[in-house]
Structures are given as structure tokens and as C-alpha cells.
Amino acid sequence: MDGLEAREVAYFVAVAEELNFSRAANRLGIAQPPLSRAVKQLERRLGVVLLERTSRRVTLTAAGQVLLNEGRRALDALAAAARRAQRAGQQDPRLVLVTKAVGDGGMLPEILAAYESEPDAIKVDVLFCGFGEQTVLLRSGVADVGLLHGRPDLTGLDFEDLLVEHQIAVLPARHRLAGRAAVTLADLDGEAMPRFAGMRHDGTEGPEVHDAGQLMQLIAMGRTTAILPESARGYLAGDLVCVPVLDAPPSTMMIAWPEQSRSPALATFVRAATDVAARRRVRCGPDSGYDGNQLRDS
Amino acid sequence: MDGLEAREVAYFVAVAEELNFSRAANRLGIAQPPLSRAVKQLERRLGVVLLERTSRRVTLTAAGQVLLNEGRRALDALAAAARRAQRAGQQDPRLVLVTKAVGDGGMLPEILAAYESEPDAIKVDVLFCGFGEQTVLLRSGVADVGLLHGRPDLTGLDFEDLLVEHQIAVLPARHRLAGRAAVTLADLDGEAMPRFAGMRHDGTEGPEVHDAGQLMQLIAMGRTTAILPESARGYLAGDLVCVPVLDAPPSTMMIAWPEQSRSPALATFVRAATDVAARRRVRCGPDSGYDGNQLRDS
DNA sequence: ACGAGCGATACCGTGGAGGTATGGATGGGC
DNA sequence: GCCCATCCATACCTCCACGGTATCGCTCGT
Numbered sequence: 001m002d003g004l005e006a007r008e009v010a011y012f013v014a015v016a017e018e019l020n021f022s023r024a025a026n027r028l029g030i031a032q033p034p035l036s037r038a039v040k041q042l043e044r045r046l047g048v049v050l051l052e053r054t055s056r057r058v059t060l061t062a063a064g065q066v067l068l069n070e071g072r073r074a075l076d077a078l079a080a081a082a083r084r085a086q087r088a089g090q091q092d093p094r095l096v097l098v099t100k101a102v103g104d105g106g107m108l109p110e111i112l113a114a115y116e117s118e119p120d121a122i123k124v125d126v127l128f129c130g131f132g133e134q135t136v137l138l139r140s141g142v143a144d145v146g147l148l149h150g151r152p153d154l155t156g157l158d159f160e161d162l163l164v165e166h167q168i169a170v171l172p173a174r175h176r177l178a179g180r181a182a183v184t185l186a187d188l189d190g191e192a193m194p195r196f197a198g199m200r201h202d203g204t205e206g207p208e209v210h211d212a213g214q215l216m217q218l219i220a221m222g223r224t225t226a227i228l229p230e231s232a233r234g235y236l237a238g239d240l241v242c243v244p245v246l247d248a249p250p251s252t253m254m255i256a257w258p259e260q261s262r263s264p265a266l267a268t269f270v271r272a273a274t275d276v277a278a279r280r281r282v283r284c285g286p287d288s289g290y291d292g293n294q295l296r297d298s
Numbered sequence: 299m300d301g302l303e304a305r306e307v308a309y310f311v312a313v314a315e316e317l318n319f320s321r322a323a324n325r326l327g328i329a330q331p332p333l334s335r336a337v338k339q340l341e342r343r344l345g346v347v348l349l350e351r352t353s354r355r356v357t358l359t360a361a362g363q364v365l366l367n368e369g370r371r372a373l374d375a376l377a378a379a380a381r382r383a384q385r386a387g388q389q390d391p392r393l394v395l396v397t398k399a400v401g402d403g404g405m406l407p408e409i410l411a412a413y414e415s416e417p418d419a420i421k422v423d424v425l426f427c428g429f430g431e432q433t434v435l436l437r438s439g440v441a442d443v444g445l446l447h448g449r450p451d452l453t454g455l456d457f458e459d460l461l462v463e464h465q466i467a468v469l470p471a472r473h474r475l476a477g478r479a480a481v482t483l484a485d486l487d488g489e490a491m492p493r494f495a496g497m498r499h500d501g502t503e504g505p506e507v508h509d510a511g512q513l514m515q516l517i518a519m520g521r522t523t524a525i526l527p528e529s530a531r532g533y534l535a536g537d538l539v540c541v542p543v544l545d546a547p548p549s550t551m552m553i554a555w556p557e558q559s560r561s562p563a564l565a566t567f568v569r570a571a572t573d574v575a576a577r578r579r580v581r582c583g584p585d586s587g588y589d590g591n592q593l594r595d596s
Numbered sequence: 597a598c599g600a601g602c603g604a605t606a607c608c609g610t611g612g613a614g615g616t617a618t619g620g621a622t623g624g625g626c
Numbered sequence: 627g628c629c630c631a632t633c634c635a636t637a638c639c640t641c642c643a644c645g646g647t648a649t650c651g652c653t654c655g656t
Contacts, residue, residue: 030615
């Protein structure tokens, strides 16, 4: 009748992840017998068997699978609630913006300036992180708002598109295509492409990269190439060149924030960011993303 | 250090909703002193003041506001996890579909037939409910999948559009516009329109309706009129007539399900539904929703 | 000024969470 | 084939904390 206790669910999740009571108990910092009891009690309350235990192996039932998924989400939500309340509670409230190093489309300074000129602006902490970590930080309540690229998993987040950019290939200086004025995806067929950590896996093979520096280094070494939004141009290290990719799908940069957490500060910030993006779109023409570029006339 | 307990959060939410410890305690079925202590302990753990109490009035702090919002969501997620696990656990698994009485766009029988002809189909329970209850039932784990109309709040849900329909005005038989072959929104200006319970409030005034029967009755009584999707035609009671509304925005019917709960059965069902909708779109022409109608040539 | 309403405090009893010791089953090693 | 390691369940104990009752202190309405 009474709702579940978070502790019980956390215990179950630990067991379900380890598939081993002793290890799970160890991880939780408790002894194994209380853990066995707690899980059994959870099963009794739900009236459902969650784990099939032989004395040798633990496996998840269908119900267990469901509770593992949903329970994790619920626990995350609870932890995020706590963190957000804590952050909202301390005076001198901050807005934490998370982006990756080359992921701001070159608009970050402008967005920050626009927001800071708002009358009710509060301080903004900018947090740079590796690829794919943004959504995690947003969901967990560490960050309030993020600038994202690509097609990350956005469940639990609200978002708005900011900027559509054409894409460029980043190549080592002595690459066979480095001299070209433009290339197509067909030209790049067979090139190694990095897997961006945290992105939805799209089956491509290649080195896994976590931040822009790594990526640039790998490209300079000739170990991979990359297709990036036009705005990445400004971040190129010395030995790299970039070439427009004519037929690459445009890359969308968006601003995202935790679902339904529209605090006044957040709302103001989102509006400031979309305003900046709108101004930039007007300045650069309605159909294009980043500033005027040679794709327009092709 | 340790994560929050669900009980504490539930207690806090009750107090925050009532803004009165005694009433909240009563609602929770406990005495007032333990509730005071629990909330205070929660505040101590978070290191944040959630409630400003004078001995006369209780108000929420900013942090309290945040925890009220986020905590409610987290508790919902926890309860939903429990219910879904329970449902997944019982043998003879069912898929619970929720729709409102006139909300299926006339496709429900066809969708059910399509799904049931799938090799791995399981039993489908169809649950009819009042306007705006679908999203609640989906989020709370009572239902697995729903057919929705209008623009309900879809946070926490994934969805796919099924069908775009033109809209018709439903009028009492002796209404001044009842004889018209078609009307525009301007014609209907000033008419009473119902407020659909659970929809986002769009400022309209009028009686609040919870189900189709109520609505039809109110229309027949001349107390209100309504703009409904074309497919509602089939559900009209005796004394009502309907007239196409030429310039009403098309109404989108969609299928929605809890975020990230793509069980195999659900995935199959969603695919069956989208297939049916796709076939219908092809049958009726690419630009329109419900079957061919006089709007095409206007 | 007094009483009603409300939250905080003090104190107590019990249920349950967690610990230790141990049993019972299973599978791998020799 | 025997034995031991592994692993989950059971039994039993301890103690904290959750909930209850009684009461205080403050505040506002009359």
C-alpha cells in the first residue's frame, strides 16, 4: 500500500547490476544477509519475483528487468531533486551551463553577454566537459542548462534548436583530400571516423574520443578524420585543415535543460540564447547556419 | 551523503502542498510532531531551508519550490516503477491501452486487429478514460500506451504522430450555424467552448468537461459548442450536427508511451499502430487526415 | 485579555535495519 | 569421487529512529 522506499530500490538495483548479493552488499557498504532480506521484502511488497536465485547464479526475471530500468530512473530523479534543491537553497544562486570545448558554435561569449545584460541575470558558471557528459550532468542536477550537438539521448530533457550548421571535414595537413576546396561524403567513405563517447552508437568503427583535444591530436596523427560543424573551424590546432562537406546533413546545435525545471533564471537564459541564435540566423541568411560560407552557391 | 528517502520527500511534498503541518500529517495518516521532525531532518540532510515557518503561516522557500516540483516527479517515477514491475511480473502479461471515448480517430479497431495478428502479440486491455487522464495514467504506470489528442503535456512521455485530421464544429441542431455547409473560426467567435479537463489551459472560458458523453449533452442543451477532429463524426448523438471548420488548425492524434519503456510488446504495438496510420494516410491522400472530405477543394 | 490554532519540544515504546554466525546447496579442482 | 570454495538463506541479537502522546510557546482574532 505504502510507496516503495528508495533504499530498497537502490539495494535491488545494486544486486541486479552485480548479479551477486555479496558483491552488491560490499558495494553498498552493508553485509550480505540484510541485503538478501531487503530484496526479499521488496519482492514481497510488490508481490512479484524480481530475481531467480539458484545457489550458484542470480538472474533477472522480466519484472526485475523492468524494475532495474525504471528504478534507476526514479533514483536518478530523486538524487537530482536533492541536488537541485540544495543548489536552489544557497544564496548567491548560480546557473550552471555545461558545454563541451568545441560545442558552443562560437556563440557562447555572445550568449553569456546577452544574458548578463538582462536585468535579473544571476552569475553563470560555465562547465566544460567531455563529449556526451552533458546530458548526464543535466539529468543528475549538476548543471542547469547545456549546449549540445549531435543526436544525444534527450529523454528527460527539454530543448530548443539554436543553430543549424553546415559541416566540415577536419583532416591532417597531408591528407589526400586536404587540398580540395570541398568534398562529399562519398570522398570520405572508408575514412576512419571517431566514435564520440556518450553518443548513440551508430555502428561506426574508430577510436573513441572524449574531448576536442584528443580528437585534434588523433587527426593530426592521421589516425582518424572527423566531420564537425562549421564553427569548429575556430578551434583547429596547427597541422589540420578543414574542407566543407557538401552533402553532410547539417548539424544542429541545441540548448537543453531538465524537463519542467523552468526556473525564472533558466527561462531568461534560454530566451537570451535563442535570441542570440535568431539574430545570428538573420545576420547570416535564413537558410544557413554558421556565417556565410562557400556552400551557399554550390 | 546517502540518497534521500522517499518517505521524507513524500512527507515534505504533503506539507508543501497543504502549507500546514497538521493537515498534512492528517492526510499522511501520522501525527503532527513526527512530521515536523521528518521535515526538519530532511532540511538538515540537504543543508537547506525548505519551509519558512512562522507559528502562524508556512511558506515555501525557493529551494522548497524546487524540491516540491522535482520531488513530486521523482515520487511519481518511483511509484510508476513499482506498478510497472508488478504488472511485468504477473504471468499472462497484458498491454494496457488508454484512450478517451472519442479519441481514437476511428482507428482503434483496426489498430487492435493489426496488433493481434502479430505473431508475438499479447492481450490488450483497452481502458477508456476522461479527457486529460491519459498522460497521468501513462506516467503513473497504470497504462502502457495511449492514444492522445490535442496538446497535452507530454513530459516524461515518448510519442509518435499517427494522424492529422481536419476539424469540425459540433453544434446543437437548431444552432444558427447548423445549416451551414462550412464555417470559419470567425463564425464561431463568441461561442462558448468547453474547457477540457487536463489540457493546458488556453484561457478560454466555458464549462469544464471530462468525457465525451458530458460534452455531447452540453452541446445538445445549447450550453456550449465544440471543435473536434473529423473522426468524432461517428460518435454524434441524435440532436447534433457537425460542420467543417475551414480554418481550424488540424488536430493531431498521436500514440504515446512512457519514456524509455520500450518493452518488446510495446514496440510491436507502436509499430502496428503507425503502420495502420500510414496505410490510412496512403488510402486517403498524403496531405489529409481522416477520410476524404470537402475541405480538399476549398 | 483570552482562547483557538499551529508548530516545536520532550519523552517513550516498538518495529525494523543492520551485524555476526551458520546452514545448505552447487559446481569446480584434484 | 571427494572436498573445498562460493554463494544465498536463516537464526538471532542489538540498537536506532520512526511514530505516538503530552505539552509548551507563539500569534492572531475577537
